[in-house]
Amino acid sequence: MKDKIIKITSRYQNDRHRLMDILIDIHDLQGYVSDTDIEVLAQQLGMSEVEINETVTFYHFFSKKPRGKYNIFLNNSITAFMRGREKVKKTLEEECGTKIGSVSPDGLFGLYSTSCMGMNDQGPSAIINDKVFTNLTPYRVRKLIADLKSGKTLDEAIYESTGDGNNSDPDVRSMVFNNIRKRMILLERNYKKFEVIRNLLIKHSPDEIVGIVEESNLRGRGGAGFPTGLKWRFGRRVEADHRVIICNADEGEPGTFKDRVLLTEFPDLVFEGMVIAAYATSADIGLVYLRYEYRYLYKYLNRILDEMRKQNLLGENIAGVKHFNFDIRIQLGAGAYVCGEESALIESLEGKRGEPRDKPPFPVQNGYLGYPTIVNNVETLAAAVRIVKNGADWFKGFGTTDSLGTKLLSVSGDCKFPGIYEVEWGTSIREVMEMSGADDVQAIQVGGPSGVMISVKDIDSLGTTDLMKWYKPSGMMVAQKTFDRRLSYSDLPTGGSIMIFNSQRDLLNEVVMNFMDFFIEESCGSCSTCRNLPFLMKKKLEKIVSGHGVRKDIDDLLNWGRIIKVSRCGLGQTAANPVVSSILNFRYLYEQHVKAMADFDNVFDMEKSVEAANNFVGRKTILHHV
Amino acid sequence: MEKKIIATTSLAGCFGCHMSFLDIDERILDLIELVEFNKSPIDDIKNFTKQVDIGLIEGGCCNSENIELLKLFRENCNILVSFGECAIMGGLPALRNGIPIEECLQEAYIDGPTVGENKQKILPNNEELPMLLDKVYPCHEIVKIDYFLPGCPPRAELIWNALVALVTGKEMELPYEVVKFD
Amino acid sequence: MSTTIRFKIDGKEIIAEKGQTIVEAAKANGVYIPTLCNFEGLPPKGCCRMCTVKLNKRYMTACTTPAADGMEVESDTPEINDFRKGIIELLFVSGNHFCPACEKSGNCELQALAYRFKMMVPRFPFLFPQKGLDASSPKLIKEQNRCIMCKRCIKAIKDDEGRSYFAYQYRGNKLEVILDKKLGKEISDALARKAMDTCPVGSIIYKELGYYQPIGKRKYDKEPIGSDIEVQQ
Numbered sequence A: 001m002k003d004k005i006i007k008i009t010s011r012y013q014n015d016r017h018r019l020m021d022i023l024i025d026i027h028d029l030q031g032y033v034s035d036t037d038i039e040v041l042a043q044q045l046g047m048s049e050v051e052i053n054e055t056v057t058f059y060h061f062f063s064k065k066p067r068g069k070y071n072i073f074l075n076n077s078i079t080a081f082m083r084g085r086e087k088v089k090k091t092l093e094e095e096c097g098t099k100i101g102s103v104s105p106d107g108l109f110g111l112y113s114t115s116c117m118g119m120n121d122q123g124p125s126a127i128i129n130d131k132v133f134t135n136l137t138p139y140r141v142r143k144l145i146a147d148l149k150s151g152k153t154l155d156e157a158i159y160e161s162t163g164d165g166n167n168s169d170p171d172v173r174s175m176v177f178n179n180i181r182k183r184m185i186l187l188e189r190n191y192k193k194f195e196v197i198r199n200l201l202i203k204h205s206p207d208e209i210v211g212i213v214e215e216s217n218l219r220g221r222g223g224a225g226f227p228t229g230l231k232w233r234f235g236r237r238v239e240a241d242h243r244v245i246i247c248n249a250d251e252g253e254p255g256t257f258k259d260r261v262l263l264t265e266f267p268d269l270v271f272e273g274m275v276i277a278a279y280a281t282s283a284d285i286g287l288v289y290l291r292y293e294y295r296y297l298y299k300y301l302n303r304i305l306d307e308m309r310k311q312n313l314l315g316e317n318i319a320g321v322k323h324f325n326f327d328i329r330i331q332l333g334a335g336a337y338v339c340g341e342e343s344a345l346i347e348s349l350e351g352k353r354g355e356p357r358d359k360p361p362f363p364v365q366n367g368y369l370g371y372p373t374i375v376n377n378v379e380t381l382a383a384a385v386r387i388v389k390n391g392a393d394w395f396k397g398f399g400t401t402d403s404l405g406t407k408l409l410s411v412s413g414d415c416k417f418p419g420i421y422e423v424e425w426g427t428s429i430r431e432v433m434e435m436s437g438a439d440d441v442q443a444i445q446v447g448g449p450s451g452v453m454i455s456v457k458d459i460d461s462l463g464t465t466d467l468m469k470w471y472k473p474s475g476m477m478v479a480q481k482t483f484d485r486r487l488s489y490s491d492l493p494t495g496g497s498i499m500i501f502n503s504q505r506d507l508l509n510e511v512v513m514n515f516m517d518f519f520i521e522e523s524c525g526s527c528s529t530c531r532n533l534p535f536l537m538k539k540k541l542e543k544i545v546s547g548h549g550v551r552k553d554i555d556d557l558l559n560w561g562r563i564i565k566v567s568r569c570g571l572g573q574t575a576a577n578p579v580v581s582s583i584l585n586f587r588y589l590y591e592q593h594v595k596a597m598a599d600f601d602n603v604f605d606m607e608k609s610v611e612a613a614n615n616f617v618g619r620k621t622i623l624h625h626v
Numbered sequence B: 001m002e003k004k005i006i007a008t009t010s011l012a013g014c015f016g017c018h019m020s021f022l023d024i025d026e027r028i029l030d031l032i033e034l035v036e037f038n039k040s041p042i043d044d045i046k047n048f049t050k051q052v053d054i055g056l057i058e059g060g061c062c063n064s065e066n067i068e069l070l071k072l073f074r075e076n077c078n079i080l081v082s083f084g085e086c087a088i089m090g091g092l093p094a095l096r097n098g099i100p101i102e103e104c105l106q107e108a109y110i111d112g113p114t115v116g117e118n119k120q121k122i123l124p125n126n127e128e129l130p131m132l133l134d135k136v137y138p139c140h141e142i143v144k145i146d147y148f149l150p151g152c153p154p155r156a157e158l159i160w161n162a163l164v165a166l167v168t169g170k171e172m173e174l175p176y177e178v179v180k181f182d
Numbered sequence C: 001m002s003t004t005i006r007f008k009i010d011g012k013e014i015i016a017e018k019g020q021t022i023v024e025a026a027k028a029n030g031v032y033i034p035t036l037c038n039f040e041g042l043p044p045k046g047c048c049r050m051c052t053v054k055l056n057k058r059y060m061t062a063c064t065t066p067a068a069d070g071m072e073v074e075s076d077t078p079e080i081n082d083f084r085k086g087i088i089e090l091l092f093v094s095g096n097h098f099c100p101a102c103e104k105s106g107n108c109e110l111q112a113l114a115y116r117f118k119m120m121v122p123r124f125p126f127l128f129p130q131k132g133l134d135a136s137s138p139k140l141i142k143e144q145n146r147c148i149m150c151k152r153c154i155k156a157i158k159d160d161e162g163r164s165y166f167a168y169q170y171r172g173n174k175l176e177v178i179l180d181k182k183l184g185k186e187i188s189d190a191l192a193r194k195a196m197d198t199c200p201v202g203s204i205i206y207k208e209l210g211y212y213q214p215i216g217k218r219k220y221d222k223e224p225i226g227s228d229i230e231v232q233q
């Protein structure tokens, strides 16, 4: 193994910044990385072993223990549970002969849980050796596992049929479906590939391109909504030898999958956006940070990049523009939601654990390897192409005054037609419900667990929607508003995740608990607050749900939810949102559980707590009551 | 002024906190003017004879008897005070909290180097004995506790200041040197 | 060009040098902003969030944020102090801090902050997590029960080639800080002592050294943490 590792590291010039690639290559080879491998790596890269170990143990898809021949990562997002995940899990465990979190005795199967993998509209889904399996049912699981046991390859086993559109491309061949339900200016089919690079760049100076994007008022589609033109201008302004454009394709917010669809159907559009951004900011380094869950697109995306290189749309003097040199490399993540945060993403790109940086300095000042770095979401880059092509005025014809253009919504949960909806900004939540065929709605989660939860109380008789914005990372709380809130940066900003819950759903026990598990699992752990509070809050919530809560527990949760807002990055700052917002909007659910009269209950159960010792010494439990 | 009634007890503690209480020295005479002791090792009254104003609890809960006694105190005292680290967070007895109880028993009665003769490998299981809990619990995780006096033991000054405040109803003085965790 | 900047902390005028962080500037002006993961001479990394202040309605860590002209910083307010106390409490319940038996007691910054903020009992339940102890180095004990993941040792203790002796392991609430087995075996006496002194709590213990100062003579027995900064004025 030692020689093989040395071969791998030399493929990357023993560059420690490529540690992610090196570790992925080692996993491809033997499925895990052992302590002796780490020893070799440390020597080759000039690092200490604990430093290598730090990266290895951070990412969910890396392992220090041998895994199975087939490793099944079953998705655990809330909508998967709503579509029968428990049964699927049970069947998997039975058929594979092992429990989630372990490897079967014959070494054939490793079973694991994994956070939302961008397939909420077709869950429960699983990743098996980098391939995606969607719409799992106990029947399909039984068949699949039987096939694998009988020696069929994954490719033979799965593909009853491949998905729509480019999901059937020979380099993709996945069973994933795009489920595009509504197309507007971004998803419309009339896209002529690379027109802007070929024809327009030569006509405009970089400054003019930045100007067009600024004029259009395009704002980041990754969730934070930072004005894109301004970000580009910042990046341009900083003196540096190199500048970096990063396409953020980490898409980790539970419930979003629109970047996956864009990358499947319009990869050229996204890459063209990167080239335009590079031209506008004089950047020469391009990186796509692709979440590991989307590895099934890796080969296909690289093929497009190769085609672009052949056509001189990447490389040197691109499209005949003198001194415009730029190329793109795709970097795979390895399973960590926080790596979607731009500075954590940069750390990860540098081969380190995905721990967000303190800001300031911002990535535009000091990013990848210290160079000014512009991080943009997949959708933002795609929109930029349309804007440069058609002009800012055209773009301004869509949306509302403060939120121009359209937004891709990833709709999932209790509705008839989950999938991708491209809507104009300003569309109301009610319209989204109607479009997606959601008749029975108790609550809607806008923007994923860290976003906004909306309650729809008795919508027919009241005729009003009871909406309240979760407080934003800045600590601002917006007063309750009524009826038909609209998706916009000033009212209901969103990265596009819309999850719908019908009246049968147990919001506290199922939904909020699931979201808290997500934050507990995904925190980088660096902040004292974010490392500890989600866990403590979940424990408190369990106490309440189990009937042992008192009024003070609700107040405690609100107080704790304020403390966590001092965390470093958006993950920690919003990690209490599921609890806090459900208290604000669904207080009656909490009131139902807590004891109205008691002011103290700490769940202590004498019988349970003496059980272990009594069993060990061999005596009966006899309780004397005082 | 009517005298306040005080009760004290030691659960899973070492009596260090009680010793520290006695460290208020001659002020104990002033205290006697202000309070009357009920159930407490200080006067050796074994059972509550009336409702008590202030109960002082030393030690956390490591067995069923501790729990019962603590609940008894909660019922009979208007105000309950955890005094000492053991009562507040388990203290040294809680060092076992990270270790499964089976291992603790095995080590204490069978494998440990200080066990001596235990050829029959007897584990204490007489019905008369209190039952061991899975871990040592801070008192406020069992019953409602009103005030906390940290320290191992709490400084005599702290105990004195707290009692004076409770008895007179005045704000408690908390100079820097009196609040310590060791 | 003038390199002097002026700004305010809780209304008090602060004069600072350009490039100083808010914590540094405050200190130079006799204002104490509580810190824990910050360590003079090491690059700041906002891990503990103790130094949180409010700036333009946003919470910022004063140890990482450069001071700038005209800033209005809120620090010593009931809101912020409640957060700070909450953070101290979090660190107590998420580890196993048996102060009475700890070598660092009296010299521990976490404990000292708890004294300063008059923590009588944490508002959170004690978690009593199962954590171990690594005594494999001949010089050091790494006591995981007490580690608060402040990252100071990771940043401070490196060999000649810049390799860290300590590093994080895992993530989220499973996070821990471990000592490199190989480097730990050969660590020099001086570096081992430096490691112990860098650690704000009793998580890095130099072997065979402990309880060497009598109670009453330790760093925080008599004066609260930060009082050295506050008296400077």
Ligand SMILES: Cc1cc2nc3c(=O)[nH]c(=O)nc-3n(C[C@H](O)[C@H](O)[C@H](O)COP(=O)(O)O)c2cc1C
Residues within 6 Å of the ligand: A219, A220, A221, A222, A223, A224, A225, A226, A228, A248, A249, A250, A251, A252, A253, A337, A338, A339, A340, A341, A342, A343, A375, A376, A377, A378, A380, A381, A569, A570, A571
């Ligand atoms: C915890 C966390 C996760 C994030 N995940 C993503 C993500 O998956 N994709 C994304 O584009 N932005 C994500 N962001 C936002 C990025 O930090 C950044 O703002 C964005 O990529 C900028 O691109 P934009 O301006 O085009 O939106 C995340 C932020 C946080 C705090």
Ligand code: SF4
Residues within 6 Å of the ligand: A338, A355, A356, A522, A523, A524, A525, A526, A527, A528, A530, A531, A567, A568, A569, A570, A571, A572, A573
């Ligand atoms: S808020 Fe959470 S995820 Fe973000 S840096 Fe802090 S610990 Fe890491």
Ligand code: SF4
Residues within 6 Å of the ligand: C146, C147, C148, C149, C150, C151, C152, C153, C154, C166, C177, C198, C199, C200, C201, C203, C204
């Ligand atoms: S060992 Fe000490 S210095 Fe290192 S992270 Fe833990 S508490 Fe900080």
Ligand code: FES
Residues within 6 Å of the ligand: B012, B013, B014, B015, B016, B017, B018, B058, B059, B083, B084, B085, B086, B087, B091, B092, B151, B152, B153, B154
């Ligand atoms: S008995 Fe008093 S502190 Fe332990």
Ligand code: FES
Residues within 6 Å of the ligand: C034, C035, C036, C037, C038, C045, C046, C047, C048, C049, C050, C051, C052, C061, C062, C063, C064
């Ligand atoms: S001292 Fe600033 S975050 Fe720790």
